[in-house]
Structure formats: structure tokens, C-alpha cells
Amino acid sequence: MNNELLYQIALDFVKGIGSTLARQLVAYTGSAEAIFKEEGKALLKIPGISEDKVRAITNPQVLRLAEEEIAFIERHHLKTYFFTEKHYPFRLKECADAPIILYGKGSLNVNEGKFVSIVGTRMPTDYGKVLTKQLVEDLAAYDPGITIVSGLAHGIDVHAHRAALQAGLNTFAIPGHALNTIYPAAHRNIAIEIIKHGGLLTEFNSKTIPDKSNFVRRNRIIAGLSDAVVVVESKKQGGSLITASFANSYSRDVFAFPGRCSDIASAGCNDLIKQNKAALIESAEDLIKQMGWEVHSTPKEGVQTQLFESLTPTELQIIEVLRKHRDGIHINELAVIINQTFSTTSSLMLAMEFKGLVRPLPGGMYKSV
Known part of the structure; x- marks a missing residue:
């Protein structure tokens, strides 16, 4: 059994813990599993966590329900998407009240295309x-x-x-x-x-x-x-x-x-x-x-070549990523791919926009030009 999945599902079963507080717990402890292995006194130091909530987290019934849910997931060939995982819908990650976990069935690719x-x-x-x-x-x-x-x-x-x-x-x-x-x-x-x-x-x-x-x-x-x-x-x-x-x-x-x-x-x-x-x-x-989805003409090859010679390795990596995502990519997903913070990625995209290499789209999306 996947232990982390067990605790991810268990967190969803804890009464009185909404998505906002669940995210906060994961942020403080590092993972869903760590929440359930943390001592009650330590959990009480986390903002928003009361003694009632600690009792709800440590209630053994929560893990039993999670085990039953995993059996249900395996029986029905479902997929799960926890909010810290890369395959969780990146658009939903932007929403403060988005679910911490999703259950899916099908040929699901929730992060590709428009x-x-x-x-x-x-x-x-x-x-x-x-x-x-x-x-x-x-x-x-x-x-x-x-x-x-x-x-x-x-x-x-x-x-x-x-x-x-x-x-x-x-x-x-x-x-x-x-x-x-x-x-x-x-x-x-x-x-x-x-x-x-x-x-x-x-x-x-x-x-x-x-x-x-x-x-x-x-x-x-x-x-x-x-x-x-x-x-x-x-x-x-x-x-x-x-x-x-x-x-x-x-x-x-x-x-x-x-x-x-x-x-x-x-x-x-x-x-x-x-x-x-x-x-x-x-x-x-x-x-x-x-939506700004019209097809735009690309700069002439000679101009692109001159620009590419002055680009940093990270900027070249961004160009390569955008070439693979012709319809555009969300800045959050891009930041994960190039292993940079959101702030650094935003600065890079602004600089590349000024150079005429990328184009911003509505909803935090970017594509090459």
C-alpha cells in the first residue's frame, strides 16, 4: 500500500479540516504522512489547529476509512490527484478553495492543451x-x-x-x-x-x-x-x-x-x-x-538567431519548453519544469516578453511568438 496516498486520503476524511487548513498543515509538516505522525503538542502550534482538531486528526477511524477508500479506488481503477503533486490540475492549484484531493476515472490528462x-x-x-x-x-x-x-x-x-x-x-x-x-x-x-x-x-x-x-x-x-x-x-x-x-x-x-x-x-x-x-x-x-488564441506570425529566422545568442541557459530552456507547448503553458507549470521560483520565472517571462520572444495570454498562460 502507498503510505503517502493513505495519509493524503485520510487528511480528506478528517472532520473540521477544510482545504485551506489542510494546505497549511502540509506546509508546516512537509507531507500528509508527517501530519499524522506529528505529536499533538506540535500540531497545536500550527495556526488554526485546536485541541478538537488534533483529536480529529488522531482519531484511528480516519485511517480505517482511508484504507477502505484505497480498496474502493483499486477496485474501480481510479486515479488520485493530491494538491502537492505535479499531475494535479495546475489551474486548480491557483484557486484557494480547491479540493486537496481529486478522484478520477478515464484517460485523464488534466494539464494538456486548452x-x-x-x-x-x-x-x-x-x-x-x-x-x-x-x-x-x-x-x-x-x-x-x-x-x-x-x-x-x-x-x-x-x-x-x-x-x-x-x-x-x-x-x-x-x-x-x-x-x-x-x-x-x-x-x-x-x-x-x-x-x-x-x-x-x-x-x-x-x-x-x-x-x-x-x-x-x-x-x-x-x-x-x-x-x-x-x-x-x-x-x-x-x-x-x-x-x-x-x-x-x-x-x-x-x-x-x-x-x-x-x-x-x-x-x-x-x-x-x-x-x-x-x-x-x-x-x-x-x-x-x-482569449488571444489567434495564430501569430513568428519573427524572421535571422532575428531569432541573433536573439538566441544573447539568451541565458534558463531562457533557452524556457524557449524549448514553449516549443513543446505550442498552445501555451501556465507560468506555475513552467516554473516547476525549469525548477525556478514563481517570482524568478515571472521576471524571466517579463524580460523575454520585452525581447519579443514570448507572449502572455489570459489566465497566467504564456506561449512563444
């Missing part, structure tokens, strides 16, 4: 269905490496997943429950296809009791996992507006399709646009342009 979340009402109009299908098809034509993210719910969600599969794109579903079931049950077949061409990703372990609030919580993952969030159709109080709110709080780019002022199904989208909480788009081309 991610676009598409959300909307559970009762879409024909207009919304057509918009969703056209948006996904046009995004696929622009870049077949784009991944579509949604929540597997009725309505726009499942239409987005289905359109992605039909267009040959990978798609991720973020359910509001553990992976021991599929809700709604009517979407079981499409969930199987999603697993083959992307995957299911959730923060909820198998012991999670189904609750409506979990579907609200999962919206922050849909928002944080992507570069951009598109609201296709939403009523004035629609759940998609919660996803848009999370996305705005994470400094993600939010877009919405407008509807007629008399359309109830578009009232939420119109409000987002009116309040400057979402940019108006009418097509995939609008989104692509506003």
Missing part, C-alpha cells in the same frame, strides 16, 4: 442546443486539442459533452457525487464514452452522502479547471451563474451568449453581460479572439 467549460440551464431551448453544438464544432475546427468541461447534468451540460464526443474532442465531466454512481442515471452511457475520451473527476470520496449542496460545490471545479467558462443559456437564478461567479473570483475569462430580452432562458446570460461579469460572444471566433 480547457473550456460550457455550462447552462437544465432546460435549454432549441436556440441553446444549436449554440452549444456550433460552439463546440467550431472550437474543434480551430484546435482539435481543446478539452470541453461540464457537469454531466441534464440540458446544456450533456449537450456540451455529446457535442465534444461527436467533434472528436476530449471532454471532462465533473459530477457532484462520488464515482460509485452516475447521476442522472440516464447519462450512464455517455459517461462511459466520456471515460474513454477524457474522464470523470470529482472531489467526493465513496463515503460522501448525496446532497444537493455538493452540486454547488462542484461548480468551483468546473470554473477553476478551465481557461474560459461559457454560459450558453441561464435563467435569472440559474446554477450556471454560480459557476460564472466562481470563475470571476478565480480571474478566469467568462463569456455568455446573449438572448432576446423576453427570453426567460437567457435572462441570466443577459444579466452577466449587462453587469460586465461576462463578455458577450456570438461565436467560437469571438471567444478565440478575446
